Amino acid sequence: MLWFNQEHRLQHASDGLLVTACDSDGVHRVLAIGDYHSVRPHYPDLTPTHWPGHWIAPGFVDLHIHYPQTDVIGSPAEGLLPWLTQYTFVHEAKFADAHHAHEVAEFFLDELLSHGVTTALTFATSHPASVTALFEAAQKRRLRLITGKVLQDRHSPDGVRDETEQSLIDTETLLQRWHGVDRLGYAITPRFAPSCSEAQLRGAGELAAKYPSTWIQSHVAENLDEVQWVRELFPQARSYLSVYDNFGLLRQRAVYAHCIYFDETDRTLMQRTGAAAAVSPTSNLFLGSGFFDFAAAQSSHMRHGLASDVGGGTSFSPFHTMLAAYTVGREGQTKPGLSLSPEQLWWQHTSGAAQALGLEGQVGNLLPGCEADFVVLDPQATPLLARRCAQAHNLSELLFAWIVLGDDRVIAHTVVQGQVVASKTQP
Numbered sequence: 001m002l003w004f005n006q007e008h009r010l011q012h013a014s015d016g017l018l019v020t021a022c023d024s025d026g027v028h029r030v031l032a033i034g035d036y037h038s039v040r041p042h043y044p045d046l047t048p049t050h051w052p053g054h055w056i057a058p059g060f061v062d063l064h065i066h067y068p069q070t071d072v073i074g075s076p077a078e079g080l081l082p083w084l085t086q087y088t089f090v091h092e093a094k095f096a097d098a099h100h101a102h103e104v105a106e107f108f109l110d111e112l113l114s115h116g117v118t119t120a121l122t123f124a125t126s127h128p129a130s131v132t133a134l135f136e137a138a139q140k141r142r143l144r145l146i147t148g149k150v151l152q153d154r155h156s157p158d159g160v161r162d163e164t165e166q167s168l169i170d171t172e173t174l175l176q177r178w179h180g181v182d183r184l185g186y187a188i189t190p191r192f193a194p195s196c197s198e199a200q201l202r203g204a205g206e207l208a209a210k211y212p213s214t215w216i217q218s219h220v221a222e223n224l225d226e227v228q229w230v231r232e233l234f235p236q237a238r239s240y241l242s243v244y245d246n247f248g249l250l251r252q253r254a255v256y257a258h259c260i261y262f263d264e265t266d267r268t269l270m271q272r273t274g275a276a277a278a279v280s281p282t283s284n285l286f287l288g289s290g291f292f293d294f295a296a297a298q299s300s301h302m303r304h305g306l307a308s309d310v311g312g313g314t315s316f317s318p319f320h321t322m323l324a325a326y327t328v329g330r331e332g333q334t335k336p337g338l339s340l341s342p343e344q345l346w347w348q349h350t351s352g353a354a355q356a357l358g359l360e361g362q363v364g365n366l367l368p369g370c371e372a373d374f375v376v377l378d379p380q381a382t383p384l385l386a387r388r389c390a391q392a393h394n395l396s397e398l399l400f401a402w403i404v405l406g407d408d409r410v411i412a413h414t415v416v417q418g419q420v421v422a423s424k425t426q427p
């Protein structure tokens, strides 16, 4: 059993017991976690579910993903901007059709859960129907999930481009309908600065101030061509990041994907405002965007956590993302290279990602009071993994073996709100 203590240190019990129960507000939460023999006497009437040979760990938190790009995964292009026009906008245009949006939303949630991801901050498309479809699907499954209508009123083709005034009305209508309903949250979602007029960004900032408990999600400083484009579009801005700051879009619960081409002033701005970076390493490697500077992020105390960024990202699997994050961290030609520990990688995809969302103590961990979303891991999932794990001398080596060799086969069960919602075998 794995969890993090209040100091963010990984704890484990090789023979553990997790006790969960439904609170008066209808949310299933952790009551106790620890060594079986010390926890069990406090709950003599329990009938435990046994998972011998398996590990219980917090459900993973994906800080940045695009559910409408489920069918875009694995589309190669000459970098970010051609990839958007050749594949992404074409697929996203289909989400004007509510039936299509519902079908993809259900498939997307199945995929997240079978990979052990129990909470995600995800883009929808510019069509309100895409947001409604995902919220309805997530509500039915009792998931903690955050999404929002994409804002993009310029430099976008017909079919995905929205209209400034209507886009802000739609955002506020959806936000009032869904934000805080059950476990759902709304994210104000400017696609990225080049796709939004100044009036749209200003309107987004005003909504963010009016509804401070909502999230904000966008992209920043992913690719050099994009950075140059922003410089031309916003010549007065000190940097790409400061464009968002100028419109009131940096604050707690604001999550920006990528954050690669930052200087120290940008990182300080992130730290000061409480905004967080969604590091998306499989996407950055696939699109050739660049390498996130983990050392600089750590030293500036900028919040950051891990994200798949599907469909620019190449996998729903948190294991693949953690391995790619390790690889990006090691890269030492464009920035200082460092070796992220498996505990750090795991934290950035669970409790650290929850902290970036302002949901620490709710998801991404299993301390008492946390919501009961967790995974059951099988260290014998493949012959190679079983062989490698058998030779691990300590917990770090075991975690590293999972990170390097793991995928959805390791996720034996995913449990949301006390219910098994995805399983390799019968629970």
Ligand SMILES: [Zn+2]
Residues within 6 Å of the ligand: 064, 065, 066, 219, 257, 309, 312
């Ligand atoms: Zn993205």
